[in-house]
Amino acid sequence: MRRILHSPIAVILSMFSLLLVPRGFAQAWTVVGPYGGDARGFAYSASDPSHILMGTANSWIYENVGPTQWARLSKISTSDSLVVDDIIYDESNPKRLLVGAWQLDHPDGGVFISEDGGHKWKPVADMQGQSVRALAQAPSNPKIFVAGTLTGVYRSEDGGEHWAAISPPKSIEIHEVESIAIDPVNPQIIYAGTWHLPWKTEDGGKTWQNIKQGLIVDSDVFSIIIDPHAPNVVYASACSGIYKSTDAGSQFHKIQGIPSAARRTRVLKQDPNNAGTVYAGTTEGLYRTLDAGTKWTLMTPSDIIINDIYVDPKNSQHILMATDRSGVLESDDNAASFHPVNRGFSERQVSSMVTDPQNPDTIYVGVINDKRFGGVFVSKDGSQTWNQISAGLEGNDVFSLAMSPNGDLLAGTNHGIYRLRDGQFENVSNRQVEKTRKVTHIRKKHRVVTTETTFVPGGKIEVAVRAVTFDNGQWYAATSDGVYSSADKGFLWRGGPIEKNSQFSDIAASGSIILANGETVLFVSQDQAKTWHSVALPSGWPRVRYVAIDGNGTLWIGGLLGVAYSQDQGQTWQISKVPINDISGLQYNAGLKRIIVSSYNSDLVFGIDLAAKNLVWWTPGWRIHAVGSSNGRLVAATLLHGMIVQPEKQIAHGGL
Numbered sequence: 001m002r003r004i005l006h007s008p009i010a011v012i013l014s015m016f017s018l019l020l021v022p023r024g025f026a027q028a029w030t031v032v033g034p035y036g037g038d039a040r041g042f043a044y045s046a047s048d049p050s051h052i053l054m055g056t057a058n059s060w061i062y063e064n065v066g067p068t069q070w071a072r073l074s075k076i077s078t079s080d081s082l083v084v085d086d087i088i089y090d091e092s093n094p095k096r097l098l099v100g101a102w103q104l105d106h107p108d109g110g111v112f113i114s115e116d117g118g119h120k121w122k123p124v125a126d127m128q129g130q131s132v133r134a135l136a137q138a139p140s141n142p143k144i145f146v147a148g149t150l151t152g153v154y155r156s157e158d159g160g161e162h163w164a165a166i167s168p169p170k171s172i173e174i175h176e177v178e179s180i181a182i183d184p185v186n187p188q189i190i191y192a193g194t195w196h197l198p199w200k201t202e203d204g205g206k207t208w209q210n211i212k213q214g215l216i217v218d219s220d221v222f223s224i225i226i227d228p229h230a231p232n233v234v235y236a237s238a239c240s241g242i243y244k245s246t247d248a249g250s251q252f253h254k255i256q257g258i259p260s261a262a263r264r265t266r267v268l269k270q271d272p273n274n275a276g277t278v279y280a281g282t283t284e285g286l287y288r289t290l291d292a293g294t295k296w297t298l299m300t301p302s303d304i305i306i307n308d309i310y311v312d313p314k315n316s317q318h319i320l321m322a323t324d325r326s327g328v329l330e331s332d333d334n335a336a337s338f339h340p341v342n343r344g345f346s347e348r349q350v351s352s353m354v355t356d357p358q359n360p361d362t363i364y365v366g367v368i369n370d371k372r373f374g375g376v377f378v379s380k381d382g383s384q385t386w387n388q389i390s391a392g393l394e395g396n397d398v399f400s401l402a403m404s405p406n407g408d409l410l411a412g413t414n415h416g417i418y419r420l421r422d423g424q425f426e427n428v429s430n431r432q433v434e435k436t437r438k439v440t441h442i443r444k445k446h447r448v449v450t451t452e453t454t455f456v457p458g459g460k461i462e463v464a465v466r467a468v469t470f471d472n473g474q475w476y477a478a479t480s481d482g483v484y485s486s487a488d489k490g491f492l493w494r495g496g497p498i499e500k501n502s503q504f505s506d507i508a509a510s511g512s513i514i515l516a517n518g519e520t521v522l523f524v525s526q527d528q529a530k531t532w533h534s535v536a537l538p539s540g541w542p543r544v545r546y547v548a549i550d551g552n553g554t555l556w557i558g559g560l561l562g563v564a565y566s567q568d569q570g571q572t573w574q575i576s577k578v579p580i581n582d583i584s585g586l587q588y589n590a591g592l593k594r595i596i597v598s599s600y601n602s603d604l605v606f607g608i609d610l611a612a613k614n615l616v617w618w619t620p621g622w623r624i625h626a627v628g629s630s631n632g633r634l635v636a637a638t639l640l641h642g643m644i645v646q647p648e649k650q651i652a653h654g655g656l
Helices: 009-019
Strands: 028-034 041-045 048-055 060-066 068-075 082-089 097-103 109-115 133-135 146-150 154-156 177-182 190-194 198-203 221-226 234-238 239-243 265-270 278-282 287-290 305-311 319-324 327-332 349-353 363-367 376-379 398-403 411-414 416-421 424-427 430-445 446-455 465-473 473-480 483-487 490-494 506-510 513-517 522-525 531-534 548-550 555-559 562-566 573-576 583-589 594-599 605-609 614-618 625-630 633-638 644-645
Touching: 028 376, 041 319, 048 082, 048 097, 060 082, 082 133, 097 133, 109 133, 146 177, 146 190, 154 190, 190 221, 190 234, 198 221, 234 265, 239 265, 265 305, 278 305, 287 305, 349 625, 349 633, 363 398, 411 473, 416 465, 430 573, 465 506, 473 506, 473 513, 483 513, 490 506, 513 548, 513 555, 548 583, 555 583, 562 583, 562 594, 594 625
Parallel strands: 041 082, 133 177, 177 221, 221 265, 349 398, 398 465, 430 490, 506 548, 583 625
Antiparallel strands: 028 644, 041 048, 048 060, 060 068, 082 097, 097 109, 133 146, 146 154, 177 190, 190 198, 221 234, 234 239, 265 278, 278 287, 305 319, 319 327, 349 363, 363 376, 398 411, 411 416, 416 424, 430 446, 446 531, 465 473, 473 483, 483 490, 506 513, 513 522, 522 531, 548 555, 555 562, 562 573, 583 594, 594 605, 605 614, 625 633, 633 644
8 A cells, every 4th residue: 555645745635625716806817619519499589580699508598789799697596517507587577587597417407597687596495306397378368387307397477486287197198298389379288298298288288188190109399390381380390200180189180291211300380471481490301381381491401400580570591500510600691601700608518628839829729528529629819700720520529628739739639649730630630550569567566568469451540539649749548448658759659558458548748757647547667668667546535536747856636635746756645635526637837837637526726736726716606627828827627618728917816
């Protein structure tokens, strides 16, 4: 068992657990893009249809503040994982709004009310904890709201303040309610689409009928709309297609013309000015009919995933789409063409970032989950504007970025390693690879692995590359198939699993010293990854997430329990008392000459300098996982909201 020592610097760091800066003490860092991401739902008031609100997948609501500009309006909850699909302007009071929300990772959510135009929100007690998948206001009685949840159908008769279930208690049929529609004339008539067919009540929920005639059995019903001028006309979208009824749901018939591959129509929207024009937002593009469903036309590429549609009630040529990955797309020609309008809307999942050491205003960031709309973005003006440079990445997720002193930018992806060359990426792991055969022996009380290489013609690194780094002309990669290195700029790679451990998540290099980790293992090399020896984790540590090596050769590790460092190549570990744990980022910043540490459960960022025996901290106001510096200011990657930048003239706290 390794000895755990507490040095004077550890004692100094422990003092700062009492000196956390209160929220609001410093100006929050500014979100600067790259713009785009997942947009969920639109809302507008009948009194001002040009003022549009938009919900996200992480509890935030945006508002448009210009023709192509968005701004954060408010966050409905302290949670970061509420999906805001349904925003409703109360038709009796345009300053009053209701939101239905649900949580991604487990059944939770609720109904929230704002009385000041969406700036502040309060949860409704009756619906707390409910996963609200649909919310509607009765057109003929603004006091009546109906919500669909995972447990059933709920109604409010006092503007959303109090709610009661109107579906049968513990019903084996009416649950997982995904869509709601209320008759435009009679608020007692309610349609509810579930994950297993639609239902209807004509008496406010006292009795329910399964309106399944004409639908394929067990269809998930994602959207129901009623023609406001002809209430007998009802459209329903399901995983099995789009259906139309002309007799108020007694009989449906399947609409033809949409390919069977577009199986999930998430939203239906009728043009408020033209009853025969209906839009179908699917997981494979936007379809439109101009003749009430007889003929449908695909209006966008098939890789657009659409969550909601806005048709301008004053101008049917003007259409917005809330999409996954590509944010908000706008058309000014009745859906003939679309273009992105995402400035100010920043919901990208930035996985990695790197600044150009030769050009202090140039920043590269990598994103995940965005397919052809993601990849890598570059800013050449200190994060003010961004351009996508993803040609050649083939839609892969970018897990890691690194830049060499001579300007080589590497991207580690879910499918190999790519290098930026002449404005596009080329795969540099799809080459010849040297796999390793391990010979284990004991050297100075350590298990040592000597790599004996066997040439494998046509070998490839096609696995997830979690981290890449450079040093002394060598390239290094931590992958899900082991650790690899290249001495010839990616033409030939050598490496593989170490002591049968293949899942590696981070790697750091300084001179000939290399530090690599998996979840529960840690290995050090002192000869540029030719041989490795295992290092025990600090006592009581179950796993390590991140590794770093500072300018003095000190090894650093970060994980759930905090931060530790070793000044003797891992023989002993000293626990840093920096007052955060559950570490979300750990890296050495050569410009600041500090180890930079961030946490999943704190919005503080700490900079540690062992040599000077001091600690400083910043207050970004956001939870982050990577920090860099550009032209004298810090920039950081947030967990959910893209990049943020330090305000000018803001200084660090501390300094002991």
